[in-house]
Amino acid sequence: MEIQRKNLLFITNIPSPYRIDFYNELSKYHDVTVLFEAKRVAGINFNWKEDEIQFNAIFLKEGNIEERKVDWSIFRHLTNLKKFDRIILTSYSYATETIALLYLKLKGIPYFYEIDGAMPNFHENPVKRLIKRFFLSGAKCYISSSKMTDEYIRYYAGEKAVIRRYPFTSLKKADLLPNVPDEAEKASLRKQLNITEEQVILAVGQFIHRKGFDILLKAAPQIAPSVGIYIIGGKPTSEYLRMQAEMKLNHVHFEGFKSKEELALYFKAADLFVLPTREDIWGLVINEAMGYGLPVITTNRCVAGLELLPESTIIDVDNVEQLTQKINQLLHDKTLLHKLAIRNLQKVQGYTIEEMAKAHLDIL
Numbered sequence: 483m484e485i486q487r488k489n490l491l492f493i494t495n496i497p498s499p500y501r502i503d504f505y506n507e508l509s510k511y512h513d514v515t516v517l518f519e520a521k522r523v524a525g526i527n528f529n530w531k532e533d534e535i536q537f538n539a540i541f542l543k544e545g546n547i548e549e550r551k552v553d554w555s556i557f558r559h560l561t562n563l564k565k566f567d568r569i570i571l572t573s574y575s576y577a578t579e580t581i582a583l584l585y586l587k588l589k590g591i592p593y594f595y596e597i598d599g600a601m602p603n604f605h606e607n608p609v610k611r612l613i614k615r616f617f618l619s620g621a622k623c624y625i626s627s628s629k630m631t632d633e634y635i636r637y638y639a640g641e642k643a644v645i646r647r648y649p650f651t652s653l654k655k656a657d658l659l660p661n662v663p664d665e666a667e668k669a670s671l672r673k674q675l676n677i678t679e680e681q682v683i684l685a686v687g688q689f690i691h692r693k694g695f696d697i698l699l700k701a702a703p704q705i706a707p708s709v710g711i712y713i714i715g716g717k718p719t720s721e722y723l724r725m726q727a728e729m730k731l732n733h734v735h736f737e738g739f740k741s742k743e744e745l746a747l748y749f750k751a752a753d754l755f756v757l758p759t760r761e762d763i764w765g766l767v768i769n770e771a772m773g774y775g776l777p778v779i780t781t782n783r784c785v786a787g788l789e790l791l792p793e794s795t796i797i798d799v800d801n802v803e804q805l806t807q808k809i810n811q812l813l814h815d816k817t818l819l820h821k822l823a824i825r826n827l828q829k830v831q832g833y834t835i836e837e838m839a840k841a842h843l844d845i846l
Contacts (some may be wrong), residue, residue: 484844485511488567492516492596493582495573496547498528500652500835501765502535507839509537515566516540517559519578526724535706542578548785553578560585568846569593570625574617587620594846595621598636598650599764599785614638625845627764628789635715650786651833652766653773658830662775662823663750679710679733681813684752684765684776686745687759689715689722694781694800699725699734701806707733709813712748714740714753728758729815753819754812759784760799772830777822779808790829795822 490512492505497518508514522528532539542553556578563569571593574580581725586593595618599714603611618638626632627650635643644802649650672682683705687693695713699722702711713735718726718736726734740748749755755771757780771778780787788796797804797810812819 487512488569488846489513489565490515490568490846491563491566491577492570492572494571495576495579496521496526496528496643497524497535497539498817499530502530502780503652503654503835504838506534506536508744508842511839511843514538517542517556519543519553519576520545521557523547544562545556547576550577552581554581556582557585563591566676570596570846571621571656572596572598574794580617584619592622593840594623596624596648597631597635598625598627599627599762600631601761601763601783601785602634604637611638613761615640619643623845625842630785646841646845648763648845649833649837650766651769651830651835651838653769653830653834654719655834655836658773658834659775659827662820662827668751668753671747675747675751677710677712677751680708681710681754682752683709683711683754683756683809684748684771685711685713685715685756685758686748686770687715689713689717689719690761692760694760695722697758697800697802697805698724698756699729699731700802701809702731702734703729704806705733705813709733710735712737712752714745714748746774749776754779754809756780756805756809757784757787758797758805762786769830769833772826772833775827777812777819777824778810778826779805790826790833792822792825 496515505514505516514537516537517540521541524546542555547760560582571583574583615638619640623644623646624635626635626645626647633643635645685695685698714737716739749771755776755778757767759765759781760783762784765784765786768778768780768790777796778791779795782796783799797808
C-alpha cells in the first residue's frame with residue numbers, strides 16, 4: 483500500500499542512538515522534523531553521531547539542557563506550525579517542553595502525545611496529581627508502549643483518552659540474534675572473557691539504588707559458587723564493595739564500562755539476565771537481553787518486564803527470597819531455561835525499530 487507522505491514534527495528533549503534510528507526509519511516514509519531542546523544533558527552520555535542523522539534535526543542549544551530554565555527561542559518554531567500535518571510531543575518534564583505544551587493547548591492546536599513508559603502513582607500528593615492531569619489531558623491521541631502506560635494515561639488524561647499502542651525498543655532487526663547461542667558457543671565466549679564459572683548470571687545498569695543490585699548481592703550467598711554473577715555498570719559504590727567483602731562473594735564480579743561490542747560478548751556468554759529494579763518506567767535493557775536470547779528475571783516495577791516477559795519470571799520488588807528461588811529454579815532446569823530463551827527471542831521479533839516505525843505509520 484502506498485503511503486502518502488506527511489510533514490511530521492516531534493518536540494522532544496535530547497537525542498539518543500535508538501531515537502535517531504527510529505526517526506531515520508520513519509523518515510523513509512514521511513518528512514520528519516525533530517525539534518530537540520539540546521544536544522545533551524548533564525550526567526547522561528548518549529553515544530550518538532550527527533552524521534548519522536537522516537531527518538531534519540533542529541537543536542535549540544548546542545550544550546546541555548537546563549531542566550528548569552526555559553529556552554524562549556522555541557517560540558520561533560512554535561509560531562510556524564501550519565506546515566506540519568502532525569505534531570508529536572514526547573515529554574513535559576523540562577521547562578521548555580512545558581512551554582511548548584502550554585502553547586499548543588492555549589492555541590487549540592491538535593497534537594499527539596507519545597509516552598515510552600510510565601506507571602500511575604495512586605498515592606501521590608493531590609495537588610501534584612491535579613497538575614499532572616492538566617498537562618497530560620487534551621491530546622488528540624496518546625501513543626502508548628504498554629498496558630501499564632495505558633493505565634497511566636487513563637488515570638491522568640481520563641477514561642475517554644484515545645490510546646494507540648506501539649512497540650518501544652532500541653533494537654534494529656539486524657541486532658537480534660538468529661538463534662539462541664548453544665553451550666559450545668557460550669563456553670568459547672567465556673574462555674575469551676576469562677570467565678571460569680560453569681554458569682553466568684548477567685546484570686547491566688547504573689550502580690544506583692533504584693536498579694536494586696543490592697538485592698542481587700543479598701541473594702548471592704544462596705547461589706552456588708559455580709555460578710558467576712557479573713554486574714556491568716561502571717564503578718561500583720562503596721556499599722556494594724562492602725557487601726561483596728563482608729559476605730565473601732568471590733563469585734560476584736563488578737565490571738566497568740563496556741563498549742557495545744564488548745557488552746555483546748557478555749550477553750551471548752550468559753545463561754540468565756537479572757534486573758532487580760525498584761522502578762523502571764520501561765527498561766530497554768530487557769529488550770536487549772531478549773534480543774540476545776536470554777531468559778530474564780525482573781520485578782513488578784519494570785514496565786518492559788510486565789509487558790514482554792511471562793508472569794513466571796516476574797518477582798516482587800525487594801524480595802530477596804523470591805529472587806534467590808527463581809534464579810536457582812531456572813539454573814537447575816536447563817530445559818526450562820532454554821524454553822524461556824527461545825520464547826524471549828521470538829517475542830522480541832515484534833519489538834524492532836522497523837516495527838516501531840510501522841506502528842507509527844498506522845497511528846499517524
